[in-house]
Amino acid sequence: xxxxxxxxxxxxxxxxxxxxxxxxxxxxxxxxxxxxxxxxxxxxxxxxxxxxxxxxxxxxxxxxxxxxxxxxxxxxxxxxxxxxxxxxxxxxxxxxxxxxxxxxxxxxxxxxxxxxxxxxxxxxxxxxxxxxxxxxxxxxxxxxxxxxxxxxxxxxxxxxxxxxxxxxxxxxxxxxxxxxxxxxxxxxxxxxxxxxxxxxxxxxxxxxxxxxxxxxxxxxxxxxxxxxxxxxxxxxxxxxxxxxxxxxxxxxxxxxxxxxxxxxxxxxxxxxxxxxxxxxxxxxxxxxxxxxxxxxxxxxxxxxxxxxxxxxxxxxxxxxxxxxxxxxxxxxxxxxxxxxxxxxxxxxxxxxxxxxxxxxxxxxxxxxxxxxxxxxxxxxxxxxxxxxxxxxxxxxxxxxxxxxxxxxxxxxxxxxxxxxxxxxxxxxxxxxxxxxxxxxxxxxxxxxxxxxxxxxxxxxxxxxxxxxxxxxxxxxxxxxxxxxxxxxxxxxxxxxxxxxxxxxxxxxxxxxx
Ligand SMILES: Cc1cc2nc3c(=O)[nH]c(=O)nc-3n(C[C@H](O)[C@H](O)[C@H](O)COP(=O)(O)OP(=O)(O)OC[C@H]3O[C@@H](n4cnc5c(N)ncnc54)[C@H](O)[C@@H]3O)c2cc1C
Numbered sequence: 480x481x482x483x484x485x486x487x488x489x490x491x492x493x494x495x496x497x498x499x500x501x502x503x504x505x506x507x508x509x510x511x512x513x514x515x516x517x518x519x520x521x522x523x524x525x526x527x528x529x530x531x532x533x534x535x536x537x538x539x540x541x542x543x544x545x546x547x548x549x550x551x552x553x554x555x556x557x558x559x560x561x562x563x564x565x566x567x568x569x570x571x572x573x574x575x576x577x578x579x580x581x582x583x584x585x586x587x588x589x590x591x592x593x594x595x596x597x598x599x600x601x602x603x604x605x606x607x608x609x610x611x612x613x614x615x616x617x618x619x620x621x622x623x624x625x626x627x628x629x630x631x632x633x634x635x636x637x638x639x640x641x642x643x644x645x646x647x648x649x650x651x652x653x654x655x656x657x658x659x660x661x662x663x664x665x666x667x668x669x670x671x672x673x674x675x676x677x678x679x680x681x682x683x684x685x686x687x688x689x690x691x692x693x694x695x696x697x698x699x700x701x702x703x704x705x706x707x708x709x710x711x712x713x714x715x716x717x718x719x720x721x722x723x724x725x726x727x728x729x730x731x732x733x734x735x736x737x738x739x740x741x742x743x744x745x746x747x748x749x750x751x752x753x754x755x756x757x758x759x760x761x762x763x764x765x766x767x768x769x770x771x772x773x774x775x776x777x778x779x780x781x782x783x784x785x786x787x788x789x790x791x792x793x794x795x796x797x798x799x800x801x802x803x804x805x806x807x808x809x810x811x812x813x814x815x816x817x818x819x820x821x822x823x824x825x826x827x828x829x830x831x832x833x834x835x836x837x838x839x840x841x842x843x844x845x846x847x848x849x850x851x852x853x854x855x856x857x858x859x860x861x862x863x864x865x866x867x868x869x870x871x872x873x874x875x876x877x878x879x880x881x882x883x884x885x886x887x888x889x890x891x892x893x894x895x896x897x898x899x900x901x902x903x904x905x906x907x908x909x910x911x912x913x914x915x916x917x918x919x920x921x922x923x924x925x926x927x928x929x930x931x932x933x934x935x936x937x938x939x940x941x942x943x944x945x946x947x948x949x950x951x952x953x954x955x956x957x958x959x960x961x962x963x964x965x966x967x968x969x970x971x972x973x974x975x976x977x978x979x980x981x982x983x984x985x986x987x988x989x990x991x992x
Contacts, residue, residue, distance in 0.1 A: 485663030486510045486629070488871050489650045491636040491691065492670030494521035495611075496839025496860040498618045500668050501628045502577070503868035510662050512631040512652055517622060518615040520684040522672055522840065523860065526611030527726045527792055528594060529602035530861065531854035532567035535591050538599040540564035547855060550596045551848020552961035553976050554704070559845040562826060563855070563862055570861040571603055578617040581605050594853040595727055595754060602854050608726060608792045610857070634660075636690065637937060639667055639698040639835060647698075647834030653937070657891055666834045666871045669695055669822060670860075673840040674708070675721065677946050678815035679901075679908035682714050682724040688938070689945035691841040695822040696944065696983035700830040703843035703980050704820035705952035709851055709962045710913050712736075712760040713776055714814035715796055722814050723796035725776060727853065730754060732789065733781030736764070737808065738772045758850060758962045761813040765913040768812065775808035813913055817856060819847040819962065820952070823980060828867040834874070838863035845978065849961020895939035903930055903939075903946060911950045916966040924950045944983070951986040952979055 486508050490501045493513025501511045511517075518524050533543040543564035548555045571589075575581060582590040582604045592602035605613035622628055634652040640661060642648040649663040671691030675683025696702060713730070714722035730736070730753040736744050748763050749755035764774050778786060786804045787794040797804050822837040824830055824844055830837055839860045846859065910923035924947055931943035956979060958972035959965050 485649065487664060488666040488668060489662050489664045490668045490670060491650070491694075492672060492839065492841075493517040493519070493632065494670065494672050494839060494860070495523035495614055495618060495857065496864060497668070497670035498622050499574070499861060500670060500838060500864035500867055502618070502621055502625065503864045504871060505625055506627050507871070509628045510631060510664065511622065511628050512634045512636050512650070512662075514633070514635055514686055516632050517630065518619045520686050521615065522611075522675075522683050522687060523857070524611045524615040525682075525684075525724070526614070526857055527608040527724060528728070528854050529592055529604040529610045530567075530571065530857040531594075531597065531601050531852065532571045532603050532858065533564060533599070533601055534568050534571060534589055534603065535600055538601050540567065542598055543567065543601060546596060546598050547846060547852045548848075550850050550852035551846075552850050553971070554848035554961070554978055556845030556978075559826060563844075563846050563858060566862045567858055570858070570865070573865070574614070574617075574861055577621045579605065579614055580617075582607070592728075595731070595757070596852055597854075608728070608790060614857070631662075635938075636669075636671070636694060638694055639832070641698060641832070645699065645833065647832065653891060666836065666874065668828070668836040668838060668867055669841055670837070670839040671841045674818045674945060674949070675815040677904060677907050677942060677949070678912065679904040680714060680812050680814040681721045682711055682814050682816045683721055685721055688942045689818070689821075689841070690938075690941045691837065692821055692948065693941035693944045695830060695832070695835065695837065696948065698832050698835060699982070700832050700835060700837075701823040701980050701982055702821065702948065703823035703845070704847075704849075704978055705949050705981070706956050706963045706979065707819035707847070707849050707961060708815055708912075708949065709757065709817040709819060710761040710765070710813045711816035712757060712764045712813050713811040714816075715800065715802075716773070716810035716812040717800040717802075719800070722812065723793070724816070725793050725796075725809060725811060726790065727757070729776060729778055729782070729790060729793060732778070734776050734778035735781070736760070736811075737775050737777050738767060739775075741777075744774060756850070757853075758964070762913055762964060764811065764813045774811050776811050777808040778804050779806065779808070815908070815912070817851055819843070819849065819851055820949075824863075826866065827870040828863045829870060836867045836870070838867055849963060892936040894936050895934035899930055899934045899939060900942075903927065903942060907946055907949075911946070911953055914964050914966055915953050917954065920950050920954045924954070948981070948983070948986050952981060955979060955981075
């Protein structure tokens with residue numbers, strides 16, 4: 480393969496999925512493109528809980544797959560979930576061999592955590608609540624050791640370049656100094672992360688704006704399940720952007736959700752109270768705040784003085800804003816946290832465009848359905864890179880043919896004003912967020928189109944495109960299921976029990992993107 484011009488593959492994304500793909504592709508020649516330095520401003524580095532894998536003595540991949548299917552509210556592809564759960568233990572061993580220091584019970588066993596909707600203890604952890612930092616530390620070190628991985632840190636991927644047969648031939652990127660470059664390769668892997676940055680309140684890095692979805696859509700890739708955006712009920716409500724996450728485990732230890740008057744807000748809403756499914760709790764937190772009341776997580780009685788020891792990351796975040804969870808309730812808000820939808824891929828991570836792959840949060844594999852089972856997302860980010868690398872190798876380094884288009888060669892338009900970003904993100908939180916209805920979704924689509932027309936910069940255009948596609952998908956699903964709540968269609972509808980697929984052309988025709 481090395482007699483090909485340029486690279487054997489281009490990988491976009493300096494998070495876990497992108498870096499592991501570059502490593503799995505070794506010894507091929509790989510270009511690794513990331514906005515910032517590897518691992519910086521990634522959701523991967525911020526992960527607190529762990530990676531789900533059936534490695535406990537009382538567990539099995541079949542049980543893990545069954546829990547995944549149950550969480551996904553009828554839309555999980557069973558075959559995909561079964562394969563993911565089956566590959567999980569091997570994937571954990573592979574990344575342990577990179578030098579990741581997982582928490583261990585003894586030499587032969589991992590110390591396993593338990594999370595909501597998992598029927599067994601199966602969360603592989605590191606550093607207590609600091610799995611992400613440990614994964615990123617070990618992976619960045621491994622990537623830096625590989626001479627065949629050329630890093631383009633500070634590069635922003637703009638577009639996939641296709642040849643005359645509509646197969647990947649390369650990728651354009653813009654460097655920090657404003658210049659553009661075209662990298663040539665017969666395969667490209669998009670691992671650009673989530674979309675939380677499109678929302679006013681998010682736990683994701685603010686640059687997680689779904690550019691990979693926009694790039695794939697322009698290349699003709701199919702998208703799937705875009706309407707399913709998971710909101711986390713307990714982001715720390717402080718003047719910060721993004722917002723620190725207060726892990727579900729704090730509620731698991733007995734912390735209570737209360738309003739300003741100290742009244743329990745989950746009473747009468749769900750029998751499981753604070754431990755109701757994430758979407759139910761997020762909806763309640765959102766609704767109470769819509770009424771103009773603030774919401775707090777009160778950990779004083781349940782956790783009290785042991786807070787710093789049990790939740791060091793959360794404690795440090797609270798202290799940065801002068802909050803002491805040992806002696807006062809923690810203010811919280813529902814925030815965009817995870818995108819179940821994205822670029823539609825098959826079991827090998829392939830899109831419908833030849834040579835174009837996606838993995839990590841930007842991919843829609845079919846495993847999450849309408850609601851993700853906690854800790855399955857890092858799992859996807861460690862399982863799919865190996866499958867993609869195998870497929871790229873099997874493709875055997877197809878020659879790059881004559882190029883049919885290169886885009887964005889012109890100078891960049893002026894960046895959009897902060898006010899435009901603020902408006903886009905507020906519009907998404909208000910009208911394409913926790914609760915939706917037809918008139919608000921139409922209004923949002925119109926406003927997003929107007930904002931895009933007024934702000935032609937590449938970054939804003941990509942963000943507005945993805946935001947409009949999410950609004951479009953949310954309009955099409957006329958029911959409430961999992962994380963997608965339609966006030967005008969409050970129940971589940973069996974006729975809608977199918978995944979949703981769309982292309983940029985569908986949304987453009989409908990006038991929403
Ligand atoms: C606070 C928090 C806690 C979490 N905890 C857990 C957990 O315990 N367990 C779990 O399973 N999941 C957890 N998740 C979710 C999980 O962390 C993510 O789904 C996963 O890390 C995504 O990895 P990724 O590599 O796909 O994306 P990221 O890690 O977000 O990396 C994306 C990369 O792409 C780059 N990029 C994007 N667009 C471009 C472009 N156009 N050009 C160049 N580079 C680009 C970014 O700069 C970044 O380097 C958590 C998420 C958050 C935010």
